[in-house]
Amino acid sequence: MAQSDTVDRILDAAEELFADRGFSETSLRMITSKAKVNLAAVNYHFGSKNALIHAVFARFLTPFSATLESAFDELEERCEGKPPTLNQTLWALTESAVRMPQRNEQGISIFMRLLGLAYTQSQGHLRKFLEQEYSEPFGRFMRLLKEATPQLSSVDRYWRIQFMLGATAFTMSSSDALRDILKNKLGVETTVQEIAARLVPFLAAGMQAEDAMLIPSPGSKVSVA
Amino acid sequence: MAQSDTVDRILDAAEELFADRGFSETSLRMITSKAKVNLAAVNYHFGSKNALIHAVFARFLTPFSATLESAFDELEERCEGKPPTLNQTLWALTESAVRMPQRNEQGISIFMRLLGLAYTQSQGHLRKFLEQEYSEPFGRFMRLLKEATPQLSSVDRYWRIQFMLGATAFTMSSSDALRDILKNKLGVETTVQEIAARLVPFLAAGMQAEDAMLIPSPGSKVSVA
DNA sequence: GTCTGTTTGAAACATACGTTTGAAGCGCAG
DNA sequence: CTGCGCTTCAAACGTATGTTTCAAACAGAC
Numbered sequence: 001m002a003q004s005d006t007v008d009r010i011l012d013a014a015e016e017l018f019a020d021r022g023f024s025e026t027s028l029r030m031i032t033s034k035a036k037v038n039l040a041a042v043n044y045h046f047g048s049k050n051a052l053i054h055a056v057f058a059r060f061l062t063p064f065s066a067t068l069e070s071a072f073d074e075l076e077e078r079c080e081g082k083p084p085t086l087n088q089t090l091w092a093l094t095e096s097a098v099r100m101p102q103r104n105e106q107g108i109s110i111f112m113r114l115l116g117l118a119y120t121q122s123q124g125h126l127r128k129f130l131e132q133e134y135s136e137p138f139g140r141f142m143r144l145l146k147e148a149t150p151q152l153s154s155v156d157r158y159w160r161i162q163f164m165l166g167a168t169a170f171t172m173s174s175s176d177a178l179r180d181i182l183k184n185k186l187g188v189e190t191t192v193q194e195i196a197a198r199l200v201p202f203l204a205a206g207m208q209a210e211d212a213m214l215i216p217s218p219g220s221k222v223s224v225a
Numbered sequence: 226m227a228q229s230d231t232v233d234r235i236l237d238a239a240e241e242l243f244a245d246r247g248f249s250e251t252s253l254r255m256i257t258s259k260a261k262v263n264l265a266a267v268n269y270h271f272g273s274k275n276a277l278i279h280a281v282f283a284r285f286l287t288p289f290s291a292t293l294e295s296a297f298d299e300l301e302e303r304c305e306g307k308p309p310t311l312n313q314t315l316w317a318l319t320e321s322a323v324r325m326p327q328r329n330e331q332g333i334s335i336f337m338r339l340l341g342l343a344y345t346q347s348q349g350h351l352r353k354f355l356e357q358e359y360s361e362p363f364g365r366f367m368r369l370l371k372e373a374t375p376q377l378s379s380v381d382r383y384w385r386i387q388f389m390l391g392a393t394a395f396t397m398s399s400s401d402a403l404r405d406i407l408k409n410k411l412g413v414e415t416t417v418q419e420i421a422a423r424l425v426p427f428l429a430a431g432m433q434a435e436d437a438m439l440i441p442s443p444g445s446k447v448s449v450a
Numbered sequence: 451g452t453c454t455g456t457t458t459g460a461a462a463c464a465t466a467c468g469t470t471t472g473a474a475g476c477g478c479a480g
Numbered sequence: 481c482t483g484c485g486c487t488t489c490a491a492a493c494g495t496a497t498g499t500t501t502c503a504a505a506c507a508g509a510c
Contacts, residue, residue: 037458040458041457044458121247155407162396166392170391205435264489274469
């Protein structure tokens with residue numbers, strides 16, 4: 001258990017610290033001291049800090065994309081040729097995330113926060129890595145979204161997908177902080193599953209909104225029921 | 226124009242670089258070389274890097290919060306005691322942002338991205354600064370949202386506000402890149418105002434969604450019409 | 451036991467960072 | 481012209497970072 005132990009301890013520590021503080025704000029010395037391994041172990045086993053970041057993502061993203069593929073397979077089979085609905089597609093994604101085998105109880109939380117950071121922090125190498133490693137499930141999700149919203153123009157759909165992405169990535173990337181605020185303010189505890197359960201209806205409703213499409217001109221008083 | 230020139234050049238450069246790369250990823254040397262001023266000028270005029278970050282926010286947030294206050298005043302006066310609707314409240318915010326006097330044409334874009342970063346990056350000092358400097362307009366907006374959505378529980382409303390924030394900050398922060406993609410893919414040009422015009426209906430619909438609130442349990446097959 | 455390839459360890463490396471220093475430059479009142 | 485704030489400048493400071501080095505420790509095969 002010599003190598004695997006060190007490698008896993010580094011990955012565990014890095015995952016948690018990255019999720020807590022972001023990538024640039026986490027040093028290798030923090031990681032190695034939390035993992036109780038030698039500083040040089042990171043560069044020995046992974047090659048560089050960036051490669052470690054990639055490894056952290058790959059460790060949960062690879063099994064997740066497999067889970068997601070089979071969830072989409074099952075969904076499409078169940079629909080027998082008809083395109084899955086928007087809600088079904090969104091739930092397939094959410095359930096795949098929630099059902100993933102967890103290393104610990106806050107696995108999803110960390111997972112989501114890392115995904116949010118991947119979009120939010122400007123780490124060019126990370127985005128490139130994710131795009132070329134996981135383009136397939138991502139593209140498939142986009143295809144399903146398109147088939148589920150035939151009433152939308154390409155342009156509307158494009159922007160609304162961005163809105164969904166933003167709401168999700170942003171919320172998840174700060175979900176711990178938000179949960180804390182909520183706990184202090186209203187005394188309510190919240191799980192990631194509950195956040196997801198609130199997020200999906202929000203996204204679906206926004207995605208299918210009647211398009212008011214009123215461009216406000218200066219001086220006009222806009223009021224939409 | 227000796228001092229003000231240097232100060233403004235630093236603020237301009239810092240604003241743009243922060244929006245592009247985040248706070249930790251932007252060094253004072255990048256800022257000062259872009260601004261064509263001496264490295265020590267930052268610490269001379271602002272005191273520290275953190276204080277510079279605060280100044281960047283204060284420069285646009287102070288006039289914006291004034292604009293917003295008067296927009297809310299006008300709105301509430303127009304409603305004569307009845308609480309403004311959700312759409313009215315959202316449009317008041319959007320119009321205030323769009324109508325702000327801009328330093329350059331992508332002013333709003335940068336503005337939004339910085340706000341997103343303020344939430345996303347774990348910069349404790351920044352959050353503290355914003356909370357104690359701009360609690361008033363923020364609290365007022367929250368109050369209006371609450372009055373416009375009396376059907377929502379506090380917890381639901383809290384999360385949906387986060388979703389709105391995320392969709393907005395994320396989209397606006399990368400709206401330049403997104404506009405480019407859209408132009409190349411579909412050959413369509415888009416203005417920030419049009420994005421806002423698409424965003425507001427999306428947000429309003431999500432905010433007022435029927436709450437399906439189904440927490441998926443393992444093994445269950447969830448499908449919502 | 452000895453050899454071999456792999457993994458760990460302590461230390462140093464080069465570089466980049468935010469900040470500080472002290473001298474030089476500048477504009478302007480006296 | 482002189483003297484006095486304010487501002488700029490080049491240089492250095494101390495610290496922290498990612499990475500490299502090379503010897504020591506280790507495990508398994510023969």
